[in-house]
Amino acid sequence: MPETLKTWQYSAVNGNLEDCLTLNNDAPMPSISSLRQDELLIKVISASLNPADYKVPATPLIGRLLISRPATPGMDFCGRVVGTHPSNIAFEEGQLVFGGYAMINQRGALSHYTVIPMANVAPLPEGVDPDHAAAVGTAATTAYQSLMPDTLQPGAKVFINGGSGGTGTWGIQFAKALGAEVVTTCSTANVELCKQLGADEVINYKTHDVVANLKARGTVFDLVIDNVGSTTELYDQSNYYLKAGGTFVLVGVGADLSLSGIFSNLSRQLRPAIMGCRGFYFVQQKNESEFFGRIGGWMAEGKARAVIDSTFSFEDVPKAYKKLREGRARGKIIVHVENRQ
Template structure:
């Protein structure tokens, strides 16, 4: 029998994004997710304890066309979460189980006390010894870092990660090291020590050194490159420091005309017109329960940790987005959704 549920929940919602999501979020008593009482097959209702924002969580809602065609307003942002199972249509989950993962649209957002996760790939049992706060950071950043590295590297691979101090970058450094790689990363000088503490073998301060010119001079030949910032020059010059068979993975990009044009040029411009000479892939994260479990297992073993710059209460959700949008976040931000 399904447990008795309240009729409303605390949620940080928005009905408009004019001027930015952070100016429109309001803490309200909202209705429970529409599928909460009659879950579809394969779905799970979670009581959320922690959530964590990502760039996609504000970039997409702030796009007028996306908001108009793909969203029902008012809406609840974010999808990364950690919490406890209320009820599940999955045989391996039971009420009270600690879980984490990512809920993607059209399901409800994680800045709310209750969340419906429609796919079994987005809800994963949380190992004992891993906190919900840390697990909530894995939904996008952790899995993206894993998927950008694991299929392409092997022990001994030399990896370059551009943007080592952000959410994906801090996970990327650690995951690459777990996979046996030698890691070079680039970040700004305030974050150099952070990247060293995460065991990066070489850290380039891009504020004092042009990373592209330094890489060209050094002569190191990397097996794999992941650009978590979006620096076109890094790709156009990659033939100087990425092996012929190497792959350049790009994950960053803003939903703007200039960024879209940059991407089109990177993918379409032939090498004889100044385009890149190495394989280029744009990575789009995909929920994968087995991969989530692998990363959480490394967390339990102490091989990977969440770098959390600050924790916010749910009523402070606008401040979390405001801080996130500065582009200077070290690791991840988390929001404590559960009251108290």
């Protein structure tokens, strides 16, 4: 085991995260003896990026409270177990796993080695590519939770706003796996992609007024999922297209991750139906082994696949984040942490 490792790090974030990243070639290697009973030492193979990777650190109050510095970005990965606590019987050294951190913290996936709790990973199913497994992580578990899988009934009608991004591409497939009918939105360039993923109908937001289109249908949707969150209009007008007793789920928070925005979302969640409001749920990230296990099973069965926009080398992490920030990725952006040559 090497004594040092390579890892991308940031301290103060002034401007864009990608401009504040430095590659530390001599970071200390975590020792196996320092692992807690519930922790694994992972040699990272591939990692995937999320908008929260750069939004949270750049938030003045929340970012400083949540993340000790210097910190390594990246939540989601696929890798190989190279160290466990002596009492661990759930995972073996050499075993391939995939997963993601429960929340953004000082540790991250954009590092040659990382430490993560066992509760946040699952064994990699046979036949699933490490890049595709790395693309699961936060986007897929968020998509899974947004579908309210414990209560969603087969035949339910689901509207997914933003079907071609990292969360939306998973959401379409999971909704179909759960037996739902899916209507989604995307731009002209991604209409065919959304159809290929299983969407029953695609609304091109470049050529149609999405809210007007939904209102013209009447109250037909059982569940509405907003992966974009750029305005409140979709929720404000939901009484016209969401069934009484239906639920509006917010995933995306737009460009703003301020305290006022968070409190605004929480206030909507607390408004009672007696006020004429449809049910509102703000997805709180949970990267749990149970979710990874079910998603991995769907992937192994061919019911879901990762949509990968592009891959970057470990040395090009800043370029990868720049592309993510541009907001036009079709699916997930992957970083090859382990050298593939």
